[in-house]
Amino acid sequence: MWRRCRRLLCGRCPLPRPPPAADSTASLRSGGSRAYAPPGERKRFYQNVSISQGEGGFEINLDHRKLKTPQAKLFTVPSEALAIAVATEWDSQKDTIKFYTMHLTTLCNTALDNPTQRSKMQLIRAAVKFLETDTICYRVEEPPALAELQRNEWDPIVAWAEERYNVAIGSSTSILGPNIPASTKDTFVSHLASYNMWALQGIEYIITQLKSLILSMGVIDRHITVEKAVLLSRLEEEYQIQRWGNVEWAHDYDLCELRARAAAGTLFVHLCSESSTVKHKLLQD
Protein backbone atom coordinates (compact mmCIF):
# COMPACT_ATOMS: atom_id res chain seq x y z
CA MET A 1 0.00 0.00 0.00
CA TRP A 2 2.65 2.48 0.84
CA ARG A 3 4.38 1.72 -2.41
CA ARG A 4 1.37 3.11 -4.23
CA CYS A 5 1.48 6.21 -2.04
CA ARG A 6 5.15 6.69 -2.90
CA ARG A 7 4.37 6.50 -6.59
CA LEU A 8 1.71 9.14 -6.09
CA LEU A 9 4.15 11.44 -4.34
CA CYS A 10 6.91 10.82 -6.81
CA GLY A 11 5.58 11.76 -10.21
CA ARG A 12 2.38 13.65 -9.96
CA CYS A 13 1.85 15.39 -6.69
CA PRO A 14 -1.81 16.44 -6.34
CA LEU A 15 -1.01 19.26 -3.94
CA PRO A 16 0.55 22.46 -5.27
CA ARG A 17 4.21 22.51 -4.38
CA PRO A 18 6.64 25.42 -4.64
CA PRO A 19 9.23 24.93 -7.38
CA PRO A 20 12.08 22.90 -5.98
CA ALA A 21 15.03 25.06 -4.94
CA ALA A 22 18.37 23.64 -5.94
CA ASP A 23 19.78 23.04 -2.49
CA SER A 24 23.08 21.37 -2.09
CA THR A 25 22.03 18.68 0.40
CA ALA A 26 22.10 15.14 -0.85
CA SER A 27 18.41 14.39 -0.38
CA LEU A 28 16.41 12.26 -2.77
CA ARG A 29 12.97 13.77 -2.80
CA SER A 30 11.13 13.40 -6.06
CA GLY A 31 12.82 10.25 -7.27
CA GLY A 32 10.23 9.44 -9.89
CA SER A 33 11.56 11.70 -12.58
CA ARG A 34 15.20 10.66 -12.31
CA ALA A 35 16.87 7.26 -12.29
CA TYR A 36 17.96 5.69 -9.05
CA ALA A 37 21.15 6.91 -7.47
CA PRO A 38 22.36 5.27 -4.26
CA PRO A 39 21.66 7.35 -1.16
CA GLY A 40 24.40 9.88 -0.65
CA GLU A 41 24.86 10.51 -4.37
CA ARG A 42 22.78 12.84 -6.43
CA LYS A 43 22.74 12.82 -10.17
CA ARG A 44 23.67 15.96 -11.96
CA PHE A 45 20.33 17.59 -12.55
CA TYR A 46 21.42 20.80 -14.21
CA GLN A 47 22.97 21.54 -17.56
CA ASN A 48 24.44 24.98 -17.18
CA VAL A 49 26.11 26.76 -14.32
CA SER A 50 26.28 30.53 -14.43
CA ILE A 51 26.92 33.45 -12.16
CA SER A 52 24.81 36.49 -11.52
CA GLN A 53 25.20 39.48 -9.29
CA GLY A 54 22.63 40.08 -6.59
CA GLU A 55 22.36 42.56 -3.75
CA GLY A 56 24.44 40.62 -1.26
CA GLY A 57 27.09 39.57 -3.72
CA PHE A 58 27.48 37.02 -6.46
CA GLU A 59 25.10 34.08 -6.79
CA ILE A 60 25.34 30.75 -8.57
CA ASN A 61 22.61 29.62 -10.93
CA LEU A 62 22.16 25.96 -11.76
CA ASP A 63 20.12 26.17 -14.96
CA HIS A 64 17.58 28.70 -13.80
CA ARG A 65 17.52 27.84 -10.11
CA LYS A 66 19.60 29.67 -7.57
CA LEU A 67 21.97 27.68 -5.43
CA LYS A 68 21.18 27.57 -1.72
CA THR A 69 23.14 26.51 1.34
CA PRO A 70 22.18 23.42 3.40
CA GLN A 71 20.27 25.73 5.73
CA ALA A 72 18.32 27.04 2.73
CA LYS A 73 19.89 30.47 2.71
CA LEU A 74 20.71 32.05 -0.60
CA PHE A 75 24.27 31.29 -1.64
CA THR A 76 26.05 34.62 -2.04
CA VAL A 77 29.76 35.22 -2.11
CA PRO A 78 31.45 38.59 -1.90
CA SER A 79 34.06 38.00 -4.56
CA GLU A 80 33.54 37.32 -8.25
CA ALA A 81 36.60 35.12 -8.59
CA LEU A 82 35.34 32.95 -5.74
CA ALA A 83 31.95 32.68 -7.41
CA ILE A 84 33.60 31.62 -10.66
CA ALA A 85 35.64 28.99 -8.83
CA VAL A 86 32.54 27.60 -7.10
CA ALA A 87 30.69 27.55 -10.42
CA THR A 88 33.58 25.64 -11.96
CA GLU A 89 33.34 23.10 -9.16
CA TRP A 90 29.66 22.55 -9.87
CA ASP A 91 30.30 22.48 -13.58
CA SER A 92 33.01 19.85 -13.32
CA GLN A 93 30.67 17.23 -11.88
CA LYS A 94 30.05 14.58 -14.48
CA ASP A 95 27.14 12.21 -13.81
CA THR A 96 26.84 12.24 -10.06
CA ILE A 97 27.51 15.14 -7.76
CA LYS A 98 30.44 14.35 -5.54
CA PHE A 99 30.23 16.72 -2.65
CA TYR A 100 33.47 15.56 -1.16
CA THR A 101 35.38 17.05 -4.09
CA MET A 102 33.73 20.45 -3.79
CA HIS A 103 35.85 22.01 -1.10
CA LEU A 104 35.22 25.64 -1.96
CA THR A 105 31.46 25.10 -1.93
CA THR A 106 31.74 23.48 1.48
CA LEU A 107 33.79 26.37 2.81
CA CYS A 108 31.32 28.93 1.50
CA ASN A 109 28.43 26.99 3.01
CA THR A 110 30.20 26.93 6.36
CA ALA A 111 30.89 30.64 6.21
CA LEU A 112 27.31 31.46 5.24
CA ASP A 113 25.54 29.13 7.66
CA ASN A 114 28.01 29.09 10.55
CA PRO A 115 26.41 25.87 11.82
CA THR A 116 28.45 25.77 15.02
CA GLN A 117 27.53 29.41 15.56
CA ARG A 118 30.91 30.54 16.66
CA SER A 119 31.70 34.19 17.06
CA LYS A 120 34.78 35.84 15.58
CA MET A 121 36.55 35.78 18.95
CA GLN A 122 35.87 32.08 19.42
CA LEU A 123 37.33 31.32 16.00
CA ILE A 124 40.44 33.35 16.73
CA ARG A 125 40.91 31.73 20.10
CA ALA A 126 40.49 28.25 18.62
CA ALA A 127 43.07 29.10 15.96
CA VAL A 128 45.64 30.50 18.38
CA LYS A 129 45.09 27.59 20.76
CA PHE A 130 46.49 25.39 18.05
CA LEU A 131 49.85 27.06 18.51
CA GLU A 132 50.36 25.08 21.69
CA THR A 133 50.12 21.85 19.74
CA ASP A 134 51.69 23.08 16.56
CA THR A 135 53.19 20.28 14.51
CA ILE A 136 56.43 21.99 13.65
CA CYS A 137 57.19 22.78 17.25
CA TYR A 138 57.17 19.15 18.28
CA ARG A 139 60.49 17.51 17.53
CA VAL A 140 61.64 13.95 17.93
CA GLU A 141 64.98 12.88 19.28
CA GLU A 142 65.34 9.66 17.39
CA PRO A 143 65.80 8.42 14.69
CA PRO A 144 68.55 10.98 14.21
CA ALA A 145 67.91 11.24 10.47
CA LEU A 146 64.35 12.35 11.14
CA ALA A 147 65.44 14.73 13.88
CA GLU A 148 67.91 16.34 11.49
CA LEU A 149 65.32 16.51 8.74
CA GLN A 150 62.94 18.27 11.10
CA ARG A 151 65.66 20.71 12.08
CA ASN A 152 66.57 21.48 8.49
CA GLU A 153 63.05 21.83 7.21
CA TRP A 154 61.07 23.21 10.11
CA ASP A 155 63.57 25.56 11.72
CA PRO A 156 63.61 28.06 8.82
CA ILE A 157 59.83 28.34 8.94
CA VAL A 158 59.80 28.90 12.69
CA ALA A 159 62.54 31.51 12.26
CA TRP A 160 60.56 33.23 9.54
CA ALA A 161 57.42 33.33 11.71
CA GLU A 162 59.37 34.64 14.67
CA GLU A 163 60.87 37.39 12.56
CA ARG A 164 57.72 38.30 10.66
CA TYR A 165 55.52 38.58 13.72
CA ASN A 166 58.21 39.59 16.17
CA VAL A 167 57.39 36.80 18.59
CA ALA A 168 59.17 33.99 20.35
CA ILE A 169 57.99 30.48 19.57
CA GLY A 170 60.75 27.94 19.84
CA SER A 171 60.48 24.20 19.57
CA SER A 172 60.73 21.36 22.02
CA THR A 173 61.26 17.64 22.19
CA SER A 174 59.27 17.12 25.36
CA ILE A 175 55.80 15.65 25.38
CA LEU A 176 54.30 18.86 26.74
CA GLY A 177 55.46 20.89 23.80
CA PRO A 178 56.94 24.34 23.64
CA ASN A 179 56.18 26.99 26.17
CA ILE A 180 54.43 29.72 24.23
CA PRO A 181 54.56 33.07 26.03
CA ALA A 182 51.34 35.01 26.36
CA SER A 183 52.70 37.92 24.34
CA THR A 184 53.09 35.59 21.34
CA LYS A 185 49.48 34.52 21.62
CA ASP A 186 48.33 38.13 21.94
CA THR A 187 50.27 39.09 18.83
CA PHE A 188 48.62 36.34 16.84
CA VAL A 189 45.20 37.19 18.25
CA SER A 190 45.51 40.79 17.19
CA HIS A 191 46.88 39.78 13.79
CA LEU A 192 44.03 37.38 13.13
CA ALA A 193 41.50 39.96 14.28
CA SER A 194 42.32 41.97 11.18
CA TYR A 195 40.70 39.34 8.95
CA ASN A 196 36.97 39.28 8.31
CA MET A 197 34.67 36.48 9.39
CA TRP A 198 34.81 34.56 6.13
CA ALA A 199 38.57 34.65 5.96
CA LEU A 200 38.74 33.47 9.57
CA GLN A 201 36.64 30.42 8.78
CA GLY A 202 39.08 29.66 6.00
CA ILE A 203 42.11 30.19 8.24
CA GLU A 204 40.72 27.91 10.91
CA TYR A 205 40.03 25.30 8.23
CA ILE A 206 43.59 25.42 6.96
CA ILE A 207 44.98 25.15 10.48
CA THR A 208 42.84 22.10 11.17
CA GLN A 209 43.97 20.46 7.94
CA LEU A 210 47.69 21.23 8.19
CA LYS A 211 47.72 20.74 11.96
CA SER A 212 49.92 23.77 12.34
CA LEU A 213 49.29 27.46 12.88
CA ILE A 214 52.75 28.49 11.70
CA LEU A 215 52.49 26.63 8.41
CA SER A 216 49.06 28.14 7.83
CA MET A 217 50.38 31.65 8.40
CA GLY A 218 53.25 30.83 6.08
CA VAL A 219 50.92 29.86 3.31
CA ILE A 220 48.53 32.76 3.90
CA ASP A 221 51.38 35.27 3.86
CA ARG A 222 52.54 33.68 0.61
CA HIS A 223 55.86 32.71 2.10
CA ILE A 224 55.60 29.03 1.07
CA THR A 225 53.49 27.34 -1.56
CA VAL A 226 50.64 25.00 -0.67
CA GLU A 227 52.55 21.95 -1.89
CA LYS A 228 55.49 22.86 0.30
CA ALA A 229 53.27 23.47 3.33
CA VAL A 230 51.62 20.09 2.86
CA LEU A 231 55.03 18.47 2.53
CA LEU A 232 56.22 20.11 5.74
CA SER A 233 53.06 19.11 7.52
CA ARG A 234 53.55 15.50 6.49
CA LEU A 235 57.30 15.52 7.03
CA GLU A 236 57.46 12.44 9.18
CA GLU A 237 55.18 10.52 6.82
CA GLU A 238 57.34 11.47 3.87
CA TYR A 239 60.40 10.32 5.77
CA GLN A 240 58.80 6.96 6.48
CA ILE A 241 57.64 6.67 2.87
CA GLN A 242 61.19 7.21 1.67
CA ARG A 243 62.38 4.63 4.12
CA TRP A 244 59.73 1.94 3.71
CA GLY A 245 58.05 2.64 0.41
CA ASN A 246 54.94 4.30 -0.90
CA VAL A 247 51.44 2.81 -0.83
CA GLU A 248 49.53 4.54 -3.56
CA TRP A 249 46.03 3.87 -2.36
CA ALA A 250 46.78 5.27 1.08
CA HIS A 251 49.69 7.71 0.91
CA ASP A 252 48.98 9.35 -2.41
CA TYR A 253 45.27 9.37 -1.63
CA ASP A 254 45.85 11.22 1.64
CA LEU A 255 48.39 13.52 0.03
CA CYS A 256 46.03 14.55 -2.74
CA GLU A 257 43.18 15.07 -0.31
CA LEU A 258 45.29 17.19 2.02
CA ARG A 259 46.62 19.23 -0.88
CA ALA A 260 43.11 19.81 -2.19
CA ARG A 261 41.80 20.92 1.17
CA ALA A 262 44.77 23.15 1.96
CA ALA A 263 44.66 24.74 -1.49
CA ALA A 264 40.93 25.32 -1.21
CA GLY A 265 41.33 26.92 2.20
CA THR A 266 44.17 29.16 1.05
CA LEU A 267 42.35 30.28 -2.08
CA PHE A 268 39.24 30.93 -0.01
CA VAL A 269 41.15 33.10 2.47
CA HIS A 270 42.89 35.08 -0.24
CA LEU A 271 39.75 35.66 -2.26
CA CYS A 272 37.77 36.70 0.79
CA SER A 273 40.28 39.16 2.14
CA GLU A 274 41.50 40.92 -0.95
CA SER A 275 40.31 43.79 -2.99
CA SER A 276 41.97 44.03 -6.31
CA THR A 277 42.25 47.15 -8.36
CA VAL A 278 44.00 47.50 -11.64
CA LYS A 279 46.02 50.64 -12.05
CA HIS A 280 46.69 51.44 -15.64
CA LYS A 281 49.93 53.27 -16.14
CA LEU A 282 50.67 54.92 -19.40
CA LEU A 283 53.69 53.65 -21.23
CA GLN A 284 56.11 56.49 -21.57
CA ASP A 285 58.65 56.04 -24.30
Place this chain on the structure above:
Amino acid sequence: MAALGTPLRTFRGLLRELRHANGRASRPYRDTPAYQHIVAAFRANRVTSEKLCRAQQELHFQAATYLCLLRSVRQHEALHQEYHGRGERSPEEVAGLVGFRLPQQPGGKG
Protein backbone atom coordinates in the same frame (compact mmCIF):
# COMPACT_ATOMS: atom_id res chain seq x y z
CA MET B 1 58.63 32.37 -2.46
CA ALA B 2 60.03 28.94 -2.91
CA ALA B 3 59.58 27.01 -6.12
CA LEU B 4 56.66 28.80 -7.69
CA GLY B 5 57.84 28.27 -11.23
CA THR B 6 57.25 30.62 -14.09
CA PRO B 7 53.85 32.23 -14.66
CA LEU B 8 53.72 30.63 -18.08
CA ARG B 9 53.93 27.18 -16.60
CA THR B 10 51.17 27.94 -14.11
CA PHE B 11 49.04 29.39 -16.88
CA ARG B 12 49.40 26.36 -19.11
CA GLY B 13 48.77 24.01 -16.21
CA LEU B 14 45.60 25.91 -15.36
CA LEU B 15 44.31 25.69 -18.90
CA ARG B 16 45.00 21.98 -18.98
CA GLU B 17 43.21 21.43 -15.69
CA LEU B 18 40.24 23.46 -16.87
CA ARG B 19 40.04 21.30 -19.94
CA HIS B 20 39.91 18.20 -17.76
CA ALA B 21 37.45 19.79 -15.36
CA ASN B 22 34.90 20.39 -18.08
CA GLY B 23 32.19 18.09 -16.81
CA ARG B 24 29.36 17.53 -19.20
CA ALA B 25 30.96 19.53 -22.01
CA SER B 26 27.78 21.38 -22.81
CA ARG B 27 30.03 24.13 -24.10
CA PRO B 28 33.72 24.07 -24.95
CA TYR B 29 35.97 24.90 -22.04
CA ARG B 30 37.00 28.16 -23.67
CA ASP B 31 33.54 29.57 -23.05
CA THR B 32 33.48 28.86 -19.36
CA PRO B 33 33.70 31.87 -17.06
CA ALA B 34 36.72 30.38 -15.31
CA TYR B 35 38.75 30.23 -18.50
CA GLN B 36 37.87 33.76 -19.48
CA HIS B 37 38.56 35.11 -16.01
CA ILE B 38 41.99 33.47 -15.85
CA VAL B 39 42.99 34.58 -19.32
CA ALA B 40 41.83 38.13 -18.62
CA ALA B 41 43.64 38.23 -15.28
CA PHE B 42 46.90 36.98 -16.74
CA ARG B 43 46.67 39.34 -19.66
CA ALA B 44 45.93 42.33 -17.46
CA ASN B 45 48.91 41.74 -15.21
CA ARG B 46 51.36 40.86 -17.91
CA VAL B 47 52.89 44.22 -18.51
CA THR B 48 54.39 45.95 -15.55
CA SER B 49 57.16 48.45 -15.29
CA GLU B 50 58.41 47.34 -11.90
CA LYS B 51 60.74 44.41 -11.56
CA LEU B 52 59.09 43.09 -8.41
CA CYS B 53 55.43 43.72 -8.85
CA ARG B 54 53.49 42.75 -5.76
CA ALA B 55 50.15 42.39 -7.51
CA GLN B 56 51.76 40.16 -10.10
CA GLN B 57 53.23 37.94 -7.42
CA GLU B 58 49.94 37.81 -5.56
CA LEU B 59 48.09 36.82 -8.69
CA HIS B 60 50.69 34.22 -9.56
CA PHE B 61 50.45 32.71 -6.08
CA GLN B 62 46.66 32.61 -6.33
CA ALA B 63 46.86 31.00 -9.74
CA ALA B 64 49.34 28.43 -8.46
CA THR B 65 47.07 27.67 -5.51
CA TYR B 66 44.09 27.21 -7.78
CA LEU B 67 46.15 24.97 -10.03
CA CYS B 68 47.14 22.89 -7.01
CA LEU B 69 43.48 22.65 -6.02
CA LEU B 70 42.25 21.53 -9.44
CA ARG B 71 45.09 19.10 -9.95
CA SER B 72 44.85 17.47 -6.54
CA VAL B 73 41.05 17.19 -6.73
CA ARG B 74 41.37 15.44 -10.07
CA GLN B 75 44.11 13.11 -8.83
CA HIS B 76 42.22 12.38 -5.64
CA GLU B 77 39.10 11.52 -7.60
CA ALA B 78 41.07 9.27 -9.94
CA LEU B 79 42.66 7.45 -7.00
CA HIS B 80 39.29 7.13 -5.33
CA GLN B 81 37.73 5.64 -8.42
CA GLU B 82 40.57 3.23 -8.90
CA TYR B 83 40.98 1.96 -5.37
CA HIS B 84 37.96 2.86 -3.30
CA GLY B 85 35.24 3.23 -5.90
CA ARG B 86 33.87 -0.24 -5.96
CA GLY B 87 32.02 -0.12 -2.66
CA GLU B 88 31.38 -3.15 -0.54
CA ARG B 89 31.28 -6.69 -1.72
CA SER B 90 27.90 -8.37 -1.93
CA PRO B 91 27.19 -11.37 0.37
CA GLU B 92 27.59 -13.70 -2.60
CA GLU B 93 31.07 -12.39 -3.31
CA VAL B 94 32.06 -12.61 0.31
CA ALA B 95 30.94 -16.22 0.47
CA GLY B 96 32.76 -16.91 -2.76
CA LEU B 97 36.01 -15.61 -1.26
CA VAL B 98 36.18 -18.63 1.02
CA GLY B 99 34.65 -21.03 -1.42
CA PHE B 100 31.08 -21.10 -0.15
CA ARG B 101 27.86 -20.49 -1.99
CA LEU B 102 24.80 -18.97 -0.44
CA PRO B 103 21.83 -21.33 -0.39
CA GLN B 104 18.94 -20.75 -2.74
CA GLN B 105 15.89 -19.99 -0.65
CA PRO B 106 12.98 -19.22 -2.92
CA GLY B 107 10.64 -18.81 0.02
CA GLY B 108 12.73 -16.15 1.70
CA LYS B 109 14.88 -16.47 4.79
CA GLY B 110 13.70 -18.29 7.86
